[in-house]
Amino acid sequence: MEHLLGPLWSAYARSLIKTQDTSGQILLHSTTEARWYFNENTIIVPRLHTGFFNIIPGVFTGFGILGTFVGLTLGLG
DSSP: OHHHHHHHHHHHHTTEEEEEOTTSOEEEEESSOGGGTSSHHHHTHHHHTOHHHHHHHHHHHHHHHHHHHHHHHHHHO
């Protein structure tokens, strides 16, 4: 699982600021919310390869418009 989240974690880790409290404990403060790095669009969507399914509605709409004009042309001719 590390190889899948590695680039995301590296990017998020660059947004962390390390500080040290009076007892010597290291604290991490995030300058960016983790949800900007770890979300559905960055983890799930790229691994599902759904690009083809995203264009299907446009393809069907295009065929419908084309069919309408072909039908009108044949009907009037």
